[in-house]
Amino acid sequence: MAKESRAVRKPHVLAAEDDPVSRQYLKSVLDHYKFETDVATNGREAVEMWENGRYDAIVMDVQMPQVDGLAATREIREKERTRGGHIPIVAMTGHTSAEDEKACLEAGMDICLSKPVDLKAAARLLHDLMEERDGEAG
Numbered sequence: 001m002a003k004e005s006r007a008v009r010k011p012h013v014l015a016a017e018d019d020p021v022s023r024q025y026l027k028s029v030l031d032h033y034k035f036e037t038d039v040a041t042n043g044r045e046a047v048e049m050w051e052n053g054r055y056d057a058i059v060m061d062v063q064m065p066q067v068d069g070l071a072a073t074r075e076i077r078e079k080e081r082t083r084g085g086h087i088p089i090v091a092m093t094g095h096t097s098a099e100d101e102k103a104c105l106e107a108g109m110d111i112c113l114s115k116p117v118d119l120k121a122a123a124r125l126l127h128d129l130m131e132e133r134d135g136e137a138g
Contacts, residue, residue: 010036011056011130016046016072017092018064026059026119033123043072050076055087056130059122062093062104069093070107077108088129092117 013035017023023039030037038053040046044067046060058076062069073089080086091109093100104112110129113122 010034011127012036012038012054013057013059013126014038014040014046014049014053014055015059016040016043016064016069017059017061018042019061022061029119030059030123030126033120035123035126043067043069046072047075050087051079057088057090057126059090059092059126060109062091062095062100069109070103073104073107073109086133088126088133090122090126090129 011034013030015023015026015030015037017026017039018041023041027037027039038049038055040049042064043060046058046069047067049055050058060069060073064072067075069091073091076087076089089109091104091112092115093104093112094115096114101112111125113125
């Protein structure tokens with residue numbers, strides 16, 4: 001999405017989180033920071049929503065049922081290779097080892113944040129990632 005188009009609308013973010021309490025909290029924080037937010041409850045749903053929606057970024061929990069965040073990200077990146085584009089994907093994980101972060105980045109996630117996530121900082125990070133992507137596209 002061009003920077004100009006976002007100037008007249010809220011950035012649209014897909015938040016994939018399986019825990020209902022965390023999902024609601026994440027959505028309310030993103031809404032507070034002026035994002036239009038849709039939620040997915042697992043990786044399969046996240047991929048389907050991404051395919052059918054117009055999102056500026058994805059916040060992806062790593063551990064989810066059915067399809068985890070790593071597999072969902074790999075699937076999105078594979079589809080981007082054929083259709084073009086690059087959506088920023090921010091990983092959220094309870095695992096904090098260097099190996100876990102490496103797995104997130106190798107799957108195609110742009111940034112890996114450890115839980116508990118500072119959601120105020122994450123919201124600023126999302127805005128920065130979208131501006132960076134728009135700068136490369138323009």
